[in-house]
Amino acid sequence: MSGQMISDTRVLALIETYGANPDMFPDAERSAARARLADHPERFAAALETARQMDALLGGMPEIVTPDTLRSALIASAPQAAPARKFSWKLPVWIPAGALASLTVGLFAGMSVAQPATTQDEQAEAAVYASLGFDTYTLDLEEEALQ
Amino acid sequence: MAFSSDLDRITRAAAGDPAAVSSLVDRYSSGVLALATRMLGDASEAEDVTQETFLRAWKALPGWEPRAKFSTWLHRVALNLCYDRLRKRREVTMEILPERTDPAMNPAELLDQSQRVRAVEDAISHLPERQAAALTLCALQGHSQAEAADIMDVSVEALESLLARARRTLRASLLERAAS
Numbered sequence: 001m002s003g004q005m006i007s008d009t010r011v012l013a014l015i016e017t018y019g020a021n022p023d024m025f026p027d028a029e030r031s032a033a034r035a036r037l038a039d040h041p042e043r044f045a046a047a048l049e050t051a052r053q054m055d056a057l058l059g060g061m062p063e064i065v066t067p068d069t070l071r072s073a074l075i076a077s078a079p080q081a082a083p084a085r086k087f088s089w090k091l092p093v094w095i096p097a098g099a100l101a102s103l104t105v106g107l108f109a110g111m112s113v114a115q116p117a118t119t120q121d122e123q124a125e126a127a128v129y130a131s132l133g134f135d136t137y138t139l140d141l142e143e144e145a146l147q
Numbered sequence: 148m149a150f151s152s153d154l155d156r157i158t159r160a161a162a163g164d165p166a167a168v169s170s171l172v173d174r175y176s177s178g179v180l181a182l183a184t185r186m187l188g189d190a191s192e193a194e195d196v197t198q199e200t201f202l203r204a205w206k207a208l209p210g211w212e213p214r215a216k217f218s219t220w221l222h223r224v225a226l227n228l229c230y231d232r233l234r235k236r237r238e239v240t241m242e243i244l245p246e247r248t249d250p251a252m253n254p255a256e257l258l259d260q261s262q263r264v265r266a267v268e269d270a271i272s273h274l275p276e277r278q279a280a281a282l283t284l285c286a287l288q289g290h291s292q293a294e295a296a297d298i299m300d301v302s303v304e305a306l307e308s309l310l311a312r313a314r315r316t317l318r319a320s321l322l323e324r325a326a327s
Contacts, residue, residue, distance in 0.1 A: 013307075016315070017307050017314070018285070019314075024286075026292055058286050058287060061267060061268070061287060062264060063177075064177060066172075066177045066197075067194075070194050070197060070198070074172045074201045075168055075169055077198065077202055078201075078205050079162075079168075079205055079208065
């Protein structure tokens with residue numbers, strides 16, 4: 001409202017609302033109110049004096065600072081970063097013992113059911129049959145043997 | 148550590164960055180505590196409100212809407228928590244003090260400094276709650292009219308009305324105390 005008119009009533013209302021310091025007035029009305037106050041100081045002297053008293057009381061209020069204990073509590077209540085997961089090589093004793101037992105049982109079972117080794121000729125013949133798309137070579141041999 | 152904005156602080160705090168958390172606490176806890184102290188007139192309750200306010204803030208961080216202003220949101224939460232506590236205290240009837248406008252009397256001259264501070268703190272905490280909030284936000288904490296109105300969820304015109312009434316009521320209350 002700079003350069004615009006402002007009424008005495010409005011200036012009085014601003015003083016009553018925001019106090020005696022025009023810096024506290026709303027931006028849009030500050031310049032016009034300053035000009036009005038400068039032009040007619042006698043009209044606003046009483047209102048300004050009353051407002052100054054209240055401003056002094058409010059301005060004398062001590063600043064409130066967060067106590068350290070409260071600050072710590074506020075920080076402690078905040079979300080924490082998820083801790084990075086550490087891989088540990090220290091496994092419980094039963095895990096390697098179990099693994100060893102399983103390995104032993106597996107080897108024993110494998111050796112028990114293992115097929116006897118075939119000759120090199122049989123292996124070569126099987127490979128030829130397989131490459132030609134036959135997968136019943138062993139069966140055919142067994143049928144021939146029966147005949 | 149430097150942060151580019153509140154949104155930067157919020158994003159990092161949500162991920163658990165301790166520096167961002169400390170920065171938010173250092174930036175806003177005193178304002179929240181001061182608002183609650185003035186509204187409630189009780190330091191212990193004010194600390195409880197501050198803790199509750201920040202707990203809610205921490206919960207809100209992961210889904211924070213970037214356009215929202217953290218300061219306004221935080222003060223609004225604190226103010227609503229204060230309103231809740233004041234409503235629970237309603238069994239204590241608030242005395243409506245008669246308005247006195249004798250310009251010849253100056254409350255500041257009638258009380259010594261420490262009495263004055265206590266009297267003003269007490270008188271503010273006994274103002275009608277919305278008047279106390281308007282006065283605290285604008286006159287004591289330096290929020291702009293627009294910010295204070297936003298925090299209180301009222302128009303700037305309504306805020307002005309509350310402020311003017313708060314100052315009148317406060318003056319009358321202090322004169323009453325000084326005279327008694």
